[in-house]
Amino acid sequence: MRRTVIALRLADLADATDDDREATFYLGLMMNAYCHADAAEQAMWFGDEISFKSDGFEMLDMNTPQMISFLLRRIGSHGSGIARARRLASFPLVGQRRMITFLTTHSTLGAQFADRIGLDGAVATAMRQAYEQWDGKGQPEHLRGDEICLPARLVQIAGPVEVFSRRHGLDGARAMARRNRGTQFDGGLVDTFLAHAPATLEGLDDASDWNAVLDAEPQLSRRVDGAELDGVLEAMADLVDLKSPYLAGHSRGVANLASAAARASGLSVDDITTIRRAALIHDLGRLGVSNTIWDRSGRLTPAEVERVRLHPYLTDRMLARVDALASSRVIASRHHERLDGSGYPRGLSAASLTPSDRLLAAADVLHAMTEPRPHRPALDIEQATAELQADVRSGRLDGDAVRAVLTAAGQRAPARRDWPGGLTAREVEVLALLARGCSNKEIGRRLVVSPKTASNHVEHIYAKLGISSRAAATLFATQHGLTGHFESA
Secondary structure, eight states, X not given: OHHHHHHHHHHHHTTOOHHHHHHHXXXXXXXXXXXXXXXXXXXXXXXXXXXXXXXXXXXXXXXXXXXXXXXXXXXXXXXXXHHHXXXXXXXXXXXXXXXXXXXXXXXXXXXXXXXXXXXOHHHHHHHHTTTOOTTSOOSSSOOOGGGSOHHHHHHHHHHHHHHHHHHHHHHHHHHHHHHTBTTTBOHHHHHHHHHTHHHHHTTHHHHTSXXXXXXXXXXXXXXOOHHHHHHHHHHHHHHHGGGOGGGTTHHHHHHHHHHHHHHHTTOOHHHHHHHHHHHHHTTGGGGGSOHHHHTOOSOOOHHHHHHHHTHHHHHHHHTTTOGGGHHHHHHHTTTTOOTTSOOSXXXXXXXXXXXXXXXXXXHHHXXXXXXXXXXXXXXXXXXXXXXXXXXXXXXXXXXXXXXXXXXXXXXXXXXXXXXXXXXXXXXXXXXXXHHTTOOHHHHHHHHTSOHHHHHHHHHHHHHHHTOOSHHHHHHHHHHTTOSSSOOOO
């Protein structure tokens, strides 16, 4: 939000058009919306990917040897000695190529997201160009100079300026901008910032308040309600579930399951809508916890368990200012609460939990059990049913809610005859495993084919779908109901 304020102030100084100003507003808020799309790979290379991205801004203040030293320290900071050695040996060839792929994935999926939620085409263009550089060394198209749209150029400088002014003061922000003038940043915009730096950074805390940011862009041509709001929330759910390969399709599947259970329970149409929206947004808070925790197969430390227990609270705080989602937000924040008070984050008990709270909790548990997790394979429906019934007997889950969810789970969508994107049945199998983060070797082992054959299938899938990353493949699989177990009929 602070970055957006800085970008808009620079836009005014640059005499930006109303359309460019609106695109700057949305890009400022959404530029990094998909920065978690390959968080599993980022964590594999660099450890805690959240802290890595935070520290990564400092590379703008480093020379080449310093950048290499920074990356090598991160690569060698975690895992066993053998794992560290393998990463260090392969990074010059494989790792650097992966880092470039990350930026391409973030910008491409971000542009698709802007289109999907109905924003103006200028926003999608700005998202696609968000990681380009003035000197032509950016990604994905190596655009140079004025080939990069003004909103992208504004936000590209505004983000680092915000970080450096906060960490190193006004002089630190000025020095960083000068060092990157004409390379990373538009030289003219750097000069504009340097000439007006105090005013550009004045009162940022007040100016970046939620309501102040909304008021800063009065044009805001896109407003949603009803079915359009549901479409935006579905897009957000698909975005969140890219956080980990183990979550592919989770939020959409829970939404289908919870809303079907709500119908089976005789809830009103309004209540069904509210619980479906709650299910779509219930895991937003997962974005605030590192994949070094979510994707670990071993035991978590007590401190890491506490971070996990925070994610429903983070969901609640992320949506606290969105009045239209108030009822759904409350339900979403309670999906890990339990009737006996053993849940989290608040330890609520039966007297505080509504029928909608109980339905979402049961739907989330069932869906999670039928998905793989780092410490266990997916359970079949019979095993999951037994686990839920045990939770009912122990007083953790509501019996009526569990019965409704199990009834809904038995009403599967009809079998497909045609697959999306021209995929074959075998390619759909490969895509489902790819979305779960399986390597070509793992795909081959599970499907009893050679790794080379699995690799060929992956290449064919990428070619047919016009994509180039696991994250993009996962998003396609999620949107077309090819991951998860509870696609709506």
